[in-house]
Amino acid sequence: MSRFNEANEAIAHEIIARYPRPKSATIPLCHLAQEQDGYLAEDAMAHIAELVGITSAEVMGTATFYEMFKLAPVGRYVINICTNISCQLVGGEELLEHAESTLGITSGSTTADGLFTIEDVECVAACTEAPACQVNYRYQHRVTPEAFDTLIADLRAGRRPEIPDHGTLGATRQHISEDRVANITPPEQQVEPAWYAARNATGGESA
Amino acid sequence: MTEVPRIVTSRWDTLDAHTIDGYRRSGAYEGYAGIKAALDRSPAQVLDEVKAATVLGRGGAGFPAGIKWGFCPPGVWPRYLVVNGDESEPGTYKDRVLMERDPHQLIEGCLIAAYAIGAAQVFLYIRGEMAHAQERVAAALNEAYAANLVGANILGTDFSVDIVLHWGAGAYIVGEETALIESLEGNRGMPRLKPPYFPAAKGLYLKPTIVNNVETLSNLPWLMVHGAESYKSVGSEASPGTRLVAVSGHVNNPGVFEIPQGTTTYRDLFYGEQYGNGIRNGNELKMFIPGGASAPWFFPEQVDLPLEGRTVGAAGSMLGSGAIVVMDETTDAVKACLRVVRFFARESCGKCSPCREGTSWEEKILQRILDGHGRPSDLDLLLDVADNISPGPYPVAAHPDAGLDAVPFPPRQTTICPLGPSSVAPITSAIRRFRHEFEAKITRRNALPVSAAPAAPAEVAP
CATH class of the missing domain: 1.20.1440.230 (NADH-ubiquinone oxidoreductase 51kDa subunit, iron-sulphur binding domain)
Known part of the structure; x- marks a missing residue:
């Protein structure tokens, strides 16, 4: 795996067209590749490089800065357990220990069946619902050890259909139809917006 | 205590507030009435109104938004507006709720700011890990584009601007505005050398760029509908309006609350029934973080201070991102x-x-x-x-x-x-x-x- 398939290449072109400069689409395209393959494959980075007009080394340079991009396959479900201060105060570290012993793996590794990866992560912004974790970036609130066990059993049994496989972020994509685009061009081609000049000159009247 | 005004959270109890119909039907102002009110004025008048209201930035530094907008050098085009939704400060949890529950309010705030500064394009940068917020904002943007509220000829006028949803991939430092711009250009998210201190001088693609926090922009529709005078009647003179705070840790009722700025004290937040409702198990307060993990800690002696930027700053800490972490006597x-x-x-x-x-x-x-x-x-x-x-x-x-x-x-x-x-x-x-x-x-x-x-x-x- 793999370059973008035909459908995803079309989505990639649509994403690139939303930016004044193609390189700005690098991170969204890395997500798209991860959605397709479950991780960010080398061939995918080469394809992204071709699409946005940079080298594959530059794509890798950007991707390796961000912890959500996995350059090797991970579990179908990546479980991010928050141990930062608000969660730590009410049992985040105990939850991590429980998860590690239940699944028999340490933070950062994947179960032998390829189902689960555990990560010890920084604040996931669910501080008032602590201890919190995310499964493929879907929130689980006030997770007791019992709730964690239920979560794992449900995931194994396919009872959590709202949680997609690892790689899919937002299930809804932005789409701008061609007739509704205002003005997306490279910065060199942009001038003062006509409405701005006109409306400041007339005190609010449209041109 | 008088009733707490709701400026940015007025739709949080409405289940379908994230849809365009729900947004128009509910809340403390009619949805998209704010951009209509702005379009009746010139961009310069809207800028003056925001300056007059002293809308302080809600991202952490507390810098007045109107002053920041005014830093755009005259005659240099294009200008960009970038929304900082990369909320990652430990304890902070307000922008995500605003994006999930009231995405149209944020979109309307973006339109008002873009109008005031003459932005060529808006980028709404959401933290990578917030999948649900991305879904809600994407759906809201699709609705708003279809309803002629974003894109070409907004509401049938000459005002036109695109709002593009962008999302990160996991890096706290991208919340720093120049790092966010680097990330938006497709680079590693490292902060840029200063000066220039404000990307209003050189930002995205080295063009003038205003970076505003989600909560800051979410204040603008209410402000446009009700006016600067009403806005300033809430909170204190130096810090008008309300603020979202997230109270977490050892309180009985952790939560995200909208409070009047400058008048509410930490004691109110920890012990007030409508807020934290006391320390767990009746324990003693040992210390608390008054404004996100970056803020120096406070102790029981500081509990009667009001949540006001200058007061908290003089007392040795900062209000920061409004994240308050309470630690009781059992904390190591x-x-x-x-x-x-x-x-x-x-x-x-x-x-x-x-x-x-x-x-x-x-x-x-x-x-x-x-x-x-x-x-x-x-x-x-x-x-x-x-x-x-x-x-x-x-x-x-x-x-x-x-x-x-x-x-x-x-x-x-x-x-x-x-x-x-x-x-x-x-x-x-x-x-x-x-x-x-x-x-x-x-x-x-x-x-x-x-x-x-x-x-x-x-x-x-x-």
């Missing part, structure tokens, strides 16, 4: 300190040596103290490492019993951005107040017999 100060420091060590981008090296040294020293392997010289060493990142007296709360005064905010720094200096906050706060706890862990180590065998790892097979 060394452990809490280590956890916050470890955050900064993990999230350092590595650009500046004092932070890249210093934060991991701080973590290692604290870890060995906690593990019972601390050395008598470790506290001096820790403060020395901290002094290399943030030289001179570091902001800290007063300690009346010990006759120690407060050191006011902000700290000095040897780094490009405040991440490294922020790692010093828990260290100076905890050591000044709880030195005995650190020393107890260090001397316990010295009391161990030399021959004491290390504990065998539990998981080793026989």
Whole structure:
């Protein structure tokens, strides 16, 4: 795996067209590749490089800065357990220990069946619902050890259909139809917006 | 207590407020009436209105939005508006709720700001891990484009602007505005050298760029509908309006609350029935973080301070991102300190040596103290490492019993951005107040017999 398939290449072109400069689409395209393959494959980075007009080394340079991009396959479900201060105060570290012993793996590794990866992560912004974790970036609130066990059993049994496989972020994509685009061009081609000049000159009247 | 006004949370109880119909039907103003009111005025008049209302930035620094907008150099085009939705400060949890529950309010705020500054395009940068917020904002943008509220000829007028949803991939430092711009250009998210201090001079693609926080922009529709005078009637004179605070940790009722700025005290938040409703199990308050993990800690003596930027700054900390973490008497100060420091060590981008090296040294020293392997010289060493990142007296709360005064905010720094200096906050706060706890862990180590065998790892097979 793999370059973008035909459908995803079309989505990639649509994403690139939303930016004044193609390189700005690098991170969204890395997500798209991860959605397709479950991780960010080398061939995918080469394809992204071709699409946005940079080298594959530059794509890798950007991707390796961000912890959500996995350059090797991970579990179908990546479980991010928050141990930062608000969660730590009410049992985040105990939850991590429980998860590690239940699944028999340490933070950062994947179960032998390829189902689960555990990560010890920084604040996931669910501080008032602590201890919190995310499964493929879907929130689980006030997770007791019992709730964690239920979560794992449900995931194994396919009872959590709202949680997609690892790689899919937002299930809804932005789409701008061609007739509704205002003005997306490279910065060199942009001038003062006509409405701005006109409306400041007339005190609010449209041109 | 008078009824708490709801400026940005007025739709939080409405289940379908995230849809365009729900947004128009509910809340403290009619949805998209704010941009209509703005379009009846000139961009300069809208800018003046926001300046008159003194809308302080809600991202952390508290800089007035109208003044920031005014920094765009005249005659340099295009200008960009970038929305900072990369909320990652530990304890902070307000922008995500605003994006999930009321995305149209944010979109309308973007339109008003874009109109006031003459933006060519808006980028709405949402933290990568917030999948649900991305879905809600994407769906709302699709609705708004279809309803002629975003894109070409908005509401049938000549005003046209695109709003593009962009999302990150996991890096706290991208919340720093120049790092966010680097990330938006497709690069590693490292802060840019200063000056220029504001990307209003040179930002995205080195063009004038305004970066505003999600909550800041979410205030604008209400402001446009009700006017600056009404806005200033809420809160205090220096800090008008409301603020979202997230109260977490050892309170009975943790939550995100909208409070009037400048008048509510920390005591109200911790003990008020409509807020935190007391410390768990009736325990005593030991310390609290008054404005995100980057803020120096406060203690019971500071609990009657109002949540007002200048007051909190003079008392040795900051309001920051409105994240308040409450710690009761059972909290281990060394452990809490280590956890916050470890955050900064993990999230350092590595650009500046004092932070890249210093934060991991701080973590290692604290870890060995906690593990019972601390050395008598470790506290001096820790403060020395901290002094290399943030030289001179570091902001800290007063300690009346010990006759120690407060050191006011902000700290000095040897780094490009405040991440490294922020790692010093828990260290100076905890050591000044709880030195005995650190020393107890260090001397316990010295009391161990030399021959004491290390504990065998539990998981080793026989």
